[in-house]
Amino acid sequence: MAIGQDEIEKIAELARIRIAPDQIGDVTRRITDILGMVDQLQAADTKDVEPMANPLDAVQRLRADEVTEENRREAFQAIAPAVENGLYLVPRVVE
Amino acid sequence: MQWETVIGLEVHLQLATRSKIFSGSATTFGAEPNTQASAVDLAMPGMLPVLNAKAVRYAVMFGLGIGADIGRRSVFDRKNYFYPDLPKGYQISQFEAPIVGRGNFEIQLDDGSTRSIGITRAHLEEDAGKSLHEDFHGQTGIDLNRAGTPLLEIVSEPDLRNAAEAVAYLKALHSLVTYLGISDGNMAEGSMRCDINISLRPVGSDTLGTRAEIKNVNSFRFVEKAIRHEFERQVEILEDGGRIVQETRLYDADLDETRPMRSKEVANDYRYFPEPDLLPVVIDEAYIESVRAELPELPVQKRHRFVDQYGLSGYDANVLADSRELADYFEAVVAACGDAKIAANWVQVELLGQLNRGELALGDCPVSATALGGLIGRILDNSISGKIAKQVFEAMWQGEGRADEIIEARGLKQVSDSGELEAMVEQVIAASPGQVEQYLAADEDRRKKLVGFFVGQVMKLSKGQANPQMVNELLAKKLV
Numbered sequence: 001m002a003i004g005q006d007e008i009e010k011i012a013e014l015a016r017i018r019i020a021p022d023q024i025g026d027v028t029r030r031i032t033d034i035l036g037m038v039d040q041l042q043a044a045d046t047k048d049v050e051p052m053a054n055p056l057d058a059v060q061r062l063r064a065d066e067v068t069e070e071n072r073r074e075a076f077q078a079i080a081p082a083v084e085n086g087l088y089l090v091p092r093v094v095e
Numbered sequence: 096m097q098w099e100t101v102i103g104l105e106v107h108l109q110l111a112t113r114s115k116i117f118s119g120s121a122t123t124f125g126a127e128p129n130t131q132a133s134a135v136d137l138a139m140p141g142m143l144p145v146l147n148a149k150a151v152r153y154a155v156m157f158g159l160g161i162g163a164d165i166g167r168r169s170v171f172d173r174k175n176y177f178y179p180d181l182p183k184g185y186q187i188s189q190f191e192a193p194i195v196g197r198g199n200f201e202i203q204l205d206d207g208s209t210r211s212i213g214i215t216r217a218h219l220e221e222d223a224g225k226s227l228h229e230d231f232h233g234q235t236g237i238d239l240n241r242a243g244t245p246l247l248e249i250v251s252e253p254d255l256r257n258a259a260e261a262v263a264y265l266k267a268l269h270s271l272v273t274y275l276g277i278s279d280g281n282m283a284e285g286s287m288r289c290d291i292n293i294s295l296r297p298v299g300s301d302t303l304g305t306r307a308e309i310k311n312v313n314s315f316r317f318v319e320k321a322i323r324h325e326f327e328r329q330v331e332i333l334e335d336g337g338r339i340v341q342e343t344r345l346y347d348a349d350l351d352e353t354r355p356m357r358s359k360e361v362a363n364d365y366r367y368f369p370e371p372d373l374l375p376v377v378i379d380e381a382y383i384e385s386v387r388a389e390l391p392e393l394p395v396q397k398r399h400r401f402v403d404q405y406g407l408s409g410y411d412a413n414v415l416a417d418s419r420e421l422a423d424y425f426e427a428v429v430a431a432c433g434d435a436k437i438a439a440n441w442v443q444v445e446l447l448g449q450l451n452r453g454e455l456a457l458g459d460c461p462v463s464a465t466a467l468g469g470l471i472g473r474i475l476d477n478s479i480s481g482k483i484a485k486q487v488f489e490a491m492w493q494g495e496g497r498a499d500e501i502i503e504a505r506g507l508k509q510v511s512d513s514g515e516l517e518a519m520v521e522q523v524i525a526a527s528p529g530q531v532e533q534y535l536a537a538d539e540d541r542r543k544k545l546v547g548f549f550v551g552q553v554m555k556l557s558k559g560q561a562n563p564q565m566v567n568e569l570l571a572k573k574l575v
Contacts, residue, residue, distance in 0.1 A: 014364055016177055051191070053170040053369045060374040065112045065149035068119030069133040076137060077129070086128035087236030090179040093226060 003032055096334070097298040100326055101306075102261050102291060103253035106268060107246050108278050109222070109286040110153045116221050116245035117144030117187065124284050132224075132239035138182035143372050146171075150245040151376060153277035154194045154219050155386045157247060160271055160393055161214050163198025168377050171219075171370040179237050180224035188248075190367045193218035194376065195247075201395050202267040204259065207409040212264055213252030222246050247277075253292065253303065258322040262315050265289065266417075270394045274419050288313050291321060294339065295329045305339040309346050309353055321346035325353050397422055405435035414443055420457045424464045431468020434475055441471055445488055462491050470498035478502065479509050483559055511562040513569070516553075519561065520569045523552040534574055546570055 008028045012019050019027055073086065082089035115122055118135035135142040158165045170192040173185040195217035203209050224239035249268065255261045269287060272278045279286050294306035309325060312318050324346070329339055344353040392400070394416050401412035401422075415425045421442070428438040446467065450460060470487055473479050479487065479502060490501045502508055510516055524531055527549070534545045546567070553566045 011364065014176070015366075053192070053375050054371065054373075056374060058374050059377040060146055062148035062151060062376075063119075063145045065114050065147050066119060067114045067121045069114075069121070069131075071130040072133070073127075073129045076132070076134070082234070084231060084236065086130070087227065087231070087238055088129070088179075089231055089234040090237055091235070092228070092233050093179060093235050 003028065003035060098295045098326075098330055098333070099298045099300070100257055100322070101253045101294050101296060101303060102255040102257075102322065104251045104255065104261060104264060105290040105292070106249045106251075106265070107222075107288045107290075108249060108268075108272060110150050110245040110247055111276065111278050112147055112149045112153070112245055114147060115243035116147050116150045116219065118243055120243065122244050124281075126240055128236075128238040129240060132242060136182075136239055136243045138184075144187060144370075146373060146376065147245060150219060151194070151378075152386060153245075153275075154217065154247055155378065155383065156275050156277055156390065157217060157249070157272065158195035158198065159383070159387050159390060160275055161195075161198035161200045163214060163217070164196035165378055165383055166192055166194045166196060166376075167379070168192065168375050169194040169218075170375050171373045172367045173370050174220075175366045178223070178226075179235060180226045180239070180242065182224075182239065182242070186221060186223065187370050187373070188220035188367075189218035191369075192375075194378075200267065200271065202260070202263045203398070203409065203413045204263050205410075207413075209409075210254075210260070212254045215250040215252055217247050217249040220246050220248055253294075258319040258326075261291070261322055262319050265315055265318060267394070270417050274391055274394055276391075282314050285313060289318055291318065291325075293322060293325050293329070295326070295333060305341050307339060307341070307353075308343045310343055310356070312346050317346060317348050320348075320351060321353060324351060328353065391419070405429065405439070407435065407439050411439050411443065414447075415439060418457070424457060424460075427464030428468045428471065431465045432471035432475060434471065437471055437474065438468070441467060441488075445485065449488075449492055461494060462488070466491060466497055473498055473502060477509060477511060477562055477564070479507055480559065480563060483507050483509070507560060509562045510557050510560050511565060513565065516557075516561055516565055517569055517573075519553050519556050520549075520566065520573055523549055523556065524573055527552065531574065546574070549574070 005024055005028050008019070008024060008031060077083045077086075077088070080088050110116075112122060114120060115136065118133050120133045120136055121131045123131065135144065155165055169189060171187050172190040174188045174190070175185040177184055193216045195214075197216065198214045199211050200214065201209050201211055222241050222244040224237055224242040227236040227238065230236075251264065255264055265287075269280045269282075272287075273280045281287075289312045291309040291312060292306045293309065294304035296302065296304045307325060307329070309321050312321050325344070332339060343356045345356055346353050397416040398409075398412045401407045401416055402409060405412075407415070416422050424446075425438060425442050428442060429435045432438055446460070446462070449455075450457065467488075470484055470491065473487075474481055474484050486505075487498050487501050487507065490496075490505070491498060495501050496504070510519075530545070530548055534542060534549075537545055549570050550563065550566055553561050553570075554563070
């Protein structure tokens with residue numbers, strides 16, 4: 001399976017990964033190689049194989065529905081770059 | 096061309112747990128910003144999620160409530176996207192193996208007919224925080240109290256055909272989840288939010304048209320308006336020979352319109368993959384049976400029972416079974432007075448009428464079910480007429496006491512003393528020679544109408560307290 005350079009650029013943006021313009025060609029080639037290997041894997045017959053969600057052979061333990069955390073806002077906000085009225089401030093996300 | 100609307104709904108239901116789905120933070124609504132956001136909710140390095148048992152149980156309760164297959168081995172996945180109110184950079188959700196599989200449930204439409212609506216799946220996930228875009232000198236304020244609140248996303252099949260059906264579906268869903276006690280269902284506080292998928296196709300066609308998705312609609316009324324608006328928008332495009340673009344739109348309640356979200360907000364590829372920090376959740380038969388044993392009578396079952404046991408109409412049964420509290424109240428009134436039909440009528444008309452006028456919830460109702468049953472008992476034993484009973488009810492509502500005390504104090508007891516009534520009947524007959532002549536000259540059919548005049552006069556004379564049945568009998572005897 002081939003993957004286009006613009007698709008690599010789009011995925012990089014969604015994943016917030018910066019790829020320098022002179023590296024894009026190389027990254028695209030390498031990812032295409034990886035996808036080639038995935039194609040090869042997909043040729044294997046997995047009809048009777050249950051998909052593996054986790055390599056550990058164990059099941060999830062659950063916790064009781066109890067409030068165990070207390071308010072530690074002050075400690076957490078002490079290391080935040082900007083706060084106001086108890087809110088964390090971030091660069092504006094809508095125009 | 097005649098168009099058919101095809102609607103599927105995705106409902107995000109906030110589960111009524113005390114703590115969050117993956118952390119021990121509180122979920123109380125309306126707390127000071129970020130006071131219920133722990134290191135896990137803030138995605139501090141090294142923090143790990145631990146799944147809340149109650150959230151799992153609530154999801155299974157819902158699954159059993161709609162007769163769905165329960166996922167015996169359900170898996171959590173990461174849904175990746177960047178937004179400041181999602182500190183981890185991914186939402187823990189379920190993709191390939193949800194906890195609740197296919198099911199269906201019955202909705203009732205306003206005309207009393209019922210339809211079965213398919214549920215594709217329901218899965219557990221965590222909510223994101225809240226972004227506040229105003230008043231921060233060009234910056235955005237983030238409150239992470241809501242981050243990690245457990246949600247059950249309930250996805251319906253595209254089985255709904257118009258706005259009224261969509262609203263009926265949401266009301267039935269609301270009724271089900273509040274019966275089960277798995278959510279407070281408070282839409283104003285965002286406990287039930289809805290995404291609407293809507294497409295059109297020519298009537299008779301069985302292929303689906305291209306759909307638009309309307310995000311985050313949070314009241315029954317807005318769902319109805321958003322669908323109506325979107326229907327008109329799509330019809331206009333299609334009839335002009337255009338094509339619907341698959342896109343995500345927002346419903347703006349102030350302008351009553353839908354408009355596209357900016358492409359930047361939706362151009363996401365969520366890159367789902369299994370959440371490595373959580374193991375598969377395994378649910379066995381014994382667990383499912385223990386949940387099943389705790390299920391209350393569900394709205395649909397109650398509705399059918401009300402029809403069978405009390406002889407109520409489908410419509411009345413639907414109104415009364417809408418909430419557990421109202422259904423219990425109704426049944427307590429029946430137990431106190433012994434007549435289900437009159438009880439149904441009083442609860443729906445007088446009680447709900449008073450509650451609506453006062454904008455009160457049933458829990459704030461000043462008249463108890465036994466007190467209302469006692470009042471109805473006085474209609475049934477002919478102590479008072481239905482009309483007088485409304486006055487008594489009004490007084491009970493104002494806190495003037497129980498029915499018998501008010502009837503006694505105000506002297507409202509129906510006059511059933513035949514001597515007293517006979518005197519009144521004679522007085523009316525003597526005062527209305529013209530009407531008597533007319534009555535005597537009339538045929539059987541016409542007499543039935545004319546007698547109303549005399550009944551009315553006697554009622555007036557008795558200030559509404561004469562026993563109407565006895566008045567009729569006396570008039571029939573005297574008017575000869």
